[in-house]
Amino acid sequence: MEVQQLTYLFVGLSFAVYIGIAIWSRAESTNDFYVAGKGVHPIANGMATAADWMSAASFLSMAGLIAFLGKDGSVYLMGWTGGYVLLALFLAPYLRKFGKFTVPDFIGERYYSSFARKVAVLCLIFISFTYIAGQMRGVGIVFSRFLEVDINTGVIIGMGIVFFYAVLGGMKGITYTQVAQYCVLIFAYLVPAIFISILMTGNPIPQLGFGSTLVDSPVYLLDKLDQVTVDLGFNEYTQNSKSVIDVFCITAALMFGTAGLPHVIVRFFTVPTVADARKSAGYALIFIALLYTTAPAVSAFARMNLIDSIQDKEYSSAPSWFKNWEEIGLIAWKDKNSDGVIRYSSGDAVKGRPVYDTERGKSGERKLLNTPDLTNENEVYIDRDIIVLANPEIAELPGWVIALVAAGGLAAALSTAAGLLLVISSSISHDLLKKTYLPKITERQELFFARISAAVAIAIAGLFGIYPPAFVAQVVAFAFGLAAATFFPALFMGIFSKRLNKEGAIAGMLVGLIFTATYIIYFKFLYVDLNTSENWFMSISPEGIGFVGMILNFVVAILVSSATKPPPQEVLDMVEMIRKPE
């Protein structure tokens, strides 16, 4: 069978499974809809958390990013796993003991304030929609490259599937589809990685393979990669190019941001007991680590293979994946010296993202309208997002592996989108309607509103996919920075400090929010030209500023609290209750 037919088969089969699960696990009550009836086994919840967490960015973009960043890419590996230790030790067990439905729920009750609850809902909606936009781009890329349908049709199909199981099954439907999606995505990630590891190093375990020697020489893969990257004028692969303080702050912002992300926290509300919540965080981390320890191996293999397969090749004999991705517009070649040979080295090939002419160039390539960047000799533009998808083709793996990766990418994007949609809809129907504006509605009505808001949120997310905002990549820093600077301190101190009061928590969240948002907007949107390390505060990039925002939040919250009245007795009793074992 052709690759495309296989892809249709795999994607079709996986979608059929998701729909089947949705029908089987319909939600009957708000308890089912918000927290899956609190009856999810810790291992199943671990898998669901892993799928919830690992988005299109983890599956499709991360290995590509690390392939180009080398050691600097470690910030994502440590940042996006280390946060689970914080979750397991500081938040998950206590929020489970608290036993309500949403994250703003906890903030509203612990800080005895409906204003605090509204601030939390606002942050939650902003963070979650930011994230969804990224998932939709992932769905679009997979559909347009592998199924050759229009991106818009792809987004609508994806939304239809999510609509079906999220609106029908709520958290219950989402949880069990996420378990299935985890299995699909991890299988799809590991199979090509194992294949490539065997091809390049003879070792079937990628985690060991990328520390081994190459099959055809006694040289270690990473040493070869260091040498090749330096020869081509890139930064040495196993060396940092960012400053220590910046790497430190980015890692910290990602870790604390992870621990503060509402759609991740809420997964721990679904297990039966507090002990299960702790255990479940451990399982989630194992399932996540399976992908996160494989990713840097995939990166190293991909970088090596990429350089080997295009460097100094004539365009006419370039591999077919190079031309396929060029057709989609994610690879471009500007023959600067008109010799028909591909030359890949450091620096930008052209100024800005490629804009293609309708005509063909001398060697048959898609001609570019951009001005070439003549300060370097590089002739190749490669979008980093394609590395994982192109990797099996670059390594010339069989067609079914390529088809599998497409199904895995879709599973990663859809599972994360569904988890995000759920926290958005429950914060609207539960926190805004039931707890604030319409306290008189019955449970049936609340469930109805939850379904309506899920449907509306899906429609908005679909629009993001069809009309992608130009700033998707920039806003990722936003989501983590804001989660670290707003939610983490409020949740952490809500549990570990009895003295922190409403005034302190609100002041802290607002200072963290405003400081972090201003810094990121200033450098990422208003004065993009100034976004270099000389202009940054203590040479901390906008990606890492959430960590500083978090420290400010802590300081302000403690100072304001100590100058105002301590919290009332019933709140102290509540804190006492969540600290006690069951």
Place this chain on the structure above:
Amino acid sequence: MNKESERNTSYWKTNLKIISWLMIVWFLCSFGFGIIFSDTLDQFRIGGFKLGFWFAQQGSIYIFILLVFVYVYLMNKLDKNYSETEEKD
């Protein structure tokens, strides 16, 4: 009632002590070995990996998993201990 609040306080104090030790290890293996001392550790090697690079891209993640399960184990023991003393009283 007094006994109960005493027991709760001692449970919470032990919990905080466990968390503090685990957080020290957490910080050392990620921010310490993976970032601050990473370049120094790079002069040592395991197989084809420079040691600092290995901590940054592999080792820290394995230690994170270990930390969570050590916490699960210690807290389950503490919980059991707590409910046993409760029965005695």
